[in-house]
Amino acid sequence: MLWTRPRLVTALLALLLASELVRTGFVVSALPLAGPGLGLSGAQIGVMVSAHYLADALGRGPMGLVTERWGLGRVLAAGAALGLGVLALTVLAPSPLWGAVLAALWGLCFGALWPGVMSASHAYALPGRTARALTLTNLSVAPAILAGVGLVGPLMQGCPGVGWGVLLGAQALALLLALGLWRLRLPVSEGGAPPGLGGGVWHGWARVGALLPAAFAQTLAPGLLVTLAFPLLRELGLGLPDLLGPGALAGLSFALGLLALGRVADRLHPRLALTPGLLLLALTFALAAWTGPAEVRAGGLWGLALGLGLGYSALITGWNGLVARTLPERHRAAAWGTVMAVEALGYAVGPLLGGAAWQLAGQHGVFGLGALVFVLTEAYYLWPARRLRAAGSGP
Template sequence: MNSIERRALGGLASLYVFRMLGLFMVLPVLMVYGEGYRDSTPMLLGLAMGAYGLSQALLQIPLGLLSDRWGRKPIIYAGLALFALGSVIAALTDSVYGLIVGRVLQGCGAIAAAVMALVADLTRDEKRGIAMAIIGASIGVAFMLAVILGPALAGAGGLPAIFWVTAVLALLGGLLVWRVVPTPQVPRRSAVYSSGFQTVLRSRFVWRLVSGAFFSHLLLTALFVALPLVLVDRLGWPAGEHWRLYGPLMLGTFVLMLPLMRAAEKSARVPLALNLACLALAGGSAALLPVSGGILVVLLAAFFTGFNLLEALLPAQLTRKAPADARGAATGLYATLQFFGTFVGGTLGGFLFGLGGASAVAALGFTVLLAWILLWWLLRE
């Protein structure tokens, strides 16, 4: 890679780590610590967990299209400011409804499409695969750090501590984009609003990839609706100590994912790798069933290996296929489905957890996985 590509990747991968760290840190603790908020119920806490996904889903495509026309950086700055504001509101509230409002406002900083498109703008086509793999890996790093730091921060200062740290990270991310990331020289096209998006919507291959983003994030969020309480109630592991499980687990699965990703890319077996990663996510639902601690760890390892692999491969494949002047639209659709999956997983998972506990959430996971497999078969090329 040349110097511009290295600067761009270093800055944007760090931005992804900062931003996703703030979003992911609440996943392993919100259902436990959220019980102390006024008016909290399992369903409302599940809604709070997934609420940012709804506003993200609604705004990713419009902001992705605007980034094609107005430039990537202005959209990124505005999104990070909204994200920081929502974090402050969530940090100051003592009501579950205030928590939901803060999470919705966090989601209004819907910059994932603009960031992925900026990566594509600043890298050559032959380097784009590894660039997207690095961005995907940065999300995996953020997730790994978040599930370790989230329980530790919540144990020290509750959920407000997490949201204050999140606000600071958003501001640091804006400074990073300003000072480190180059500004691309990309011609602005008004036609991208219609033709580019229509091209994206007609592609079966694109829909196969973005549906993977939807289902994987639905399963992830639903898992974390039930998993922290399973660890506390069924296995007797205090919430503040969950990082001792998540830390080695995430590090091990991340290290395992990297050679799998490289092997798939080099041997042109990415479709097979995607299918196997999809099946591995069944481990998350199975972990919610009454199993021993050792089996639970193995099942979670399968889930997180598959999830991290999907996070690296799906966006890399998407940006290779999308037209150059419609990458913002394509990544916008990807991010929309990704975050809508988060919203559905949190809301539906919380509702079912309130009705039938962890087993009901596990049943949801298995049902979703079957629907995913059927859809991928229908969208095969």
């Protein structure tokens, strides 16, 4: 058990999974495959998707403050209702204008969901298990995202009516779950503000600001590869079946790393997991920059998979533990939203820089740039400055 209120956290996780299944299925599968048949052009679909994600990213910080004032449950219910409205309008009366407006409003309320769930997981985590609770929360949504692609996509290709039914049913479930959480307000602090901490809205935000450059950089590095998976496989002479074994090794090492390093981050200090993880990822990316087809055939891909699995398990557990120690108690949801918005910005910029590096230097440029980003992030964490020690990264 990781939380003091497991039923509440489970309900929030179920809401998150249902919502992400619908969003992924709608954006990745339904709109591209069924949208043209509903009279929506590619450009109009792009506007709807961009409006949604832009509102989500930009709204995460401000919506955290809104949830502190109005209550998390009410905002989540509004977002679930808007999501149901977007789906129904798209199926029954598709409109590019109103579709984009409602999609943006849905994204704005969606911007409260992730920070709210992370804040709840943080607030109700058992003492000494915060990093593990936050890491499990982060990773729990993966099956829903996979289902949005692997389940809804084939349904939209073969039986669109059934596909839309799955999305509408899942979103209706999300609305019911959100209504069950209508009165939910997250606690400000278990024992009130610590001595010397005022209640002003800006108190403690300097510590959050110290996290933001690293939050951006560590999502920028994997973002470099978002659009380059298939070009990289082609250059290395690999197919998707060749990745099954190394992928399984990466997943296994990632899971084992989470179990071991989560305890280190909780019981000792998050930096003891974070800094080795960054160094291992920098080394792995540097090796990947010079791993050609011959090295891949000689088993090099297996070593890279092991490095990625262990490196990312250390990075995620250490980062979640560090953020948990840093965010101001009185405005935890808003602070989570701010950090996650900057992380989203890193993922958004990554493909642009990755594409440019690929154009200039191919595989060497992309992975070399990723290694440099991890090294710079490591240097930032190790920089013996007051602001980082104030942010909780010092021993």
